[in-house]
Amino acid sequence: MASLDWKLLHSEYLYRDEWLTARKDRCITPAGKIVDPYYVLEYPGWVNALAIGEDGRAIMVRQYRQGFGQTLLEIPGGAMDPEDASPEVAVRRELLEETGHTFDNVVYLGETCPNAASSNNVMHMFLASGGKLVQEQQLDQNEEIEIVYLTLEEVKQLILNNGIKQSLHVTCVMYALLHMQQMKML
Structure with missing residues (x-):
């Protein structure tokens, strides 16, 4: 197969922020063919996890999302920090900060592109189980x-009824449920 890869001729930063x-x-x-301009948004890598507590229940989070203009039900996760040694370190940190839980087991489910057409980052997906509440949430300022x-049955019903709007979270939940053999493949 012939390569379909484009060659970068020039790149100019228009805006840089955290x-x-x-x-x-x-x-x-x-x-x-010359493609000019082509705009790319750069973001850090992201992590998320379907988090399961010791009691077998999923630990979900509700928060307002300004970009969508609604409060959404999601799975815990967030951006990787420069000091995170790996995606697993980042997801364990995010789980502790957002939920106050530590987890006995964290399984890597793979990565997906949030929007490969215009963004350069990936989302690392995990299944975390054996969660124990060990502290209060340590939330960011915003x-x-x-x-x-x-x-887990309620989570499956949310997926089937389009009750989780964040597509990256739906993808992670699907991979996690498949990994746990909780959802039948059609």
Whole structure:
């Protein structure tokens, strides 16, 4: 198969901030077509997990999402920090900060692209189990997060009824349920 990869000719940063970096690229396709401008948003890697407590219930979070303009039910997770040694370290940190729980087992489920057309980062997905409440939440300044405990059957019904809107979280939950053999493949 012939390569479909574009060649980067020039890149210019338009905006740099802790939470958003935007650049404008000039590229050439294998067929020789110049693509200019092509905008790319740079973000750090993200992590999320379907978190299961010692009692077998999923530990979900509710929080307001300004981009969508609604309060959403989600799974815990967030951005990787530069000091995180690995995605697993990052997800364990996020789980502790957002839920106050530590987890006996953390299984890596893979990675997915949030939006490969315009963003450069990946989401690392995990299944965390054996969660124990060990502290109060340690939330970021702009976070207000409510913890919600659901049975796995309730989580499956949310997936089937489009009750989780965040597509990256749906993907992680699906991989986790498949890993746990809780959902039948069609």
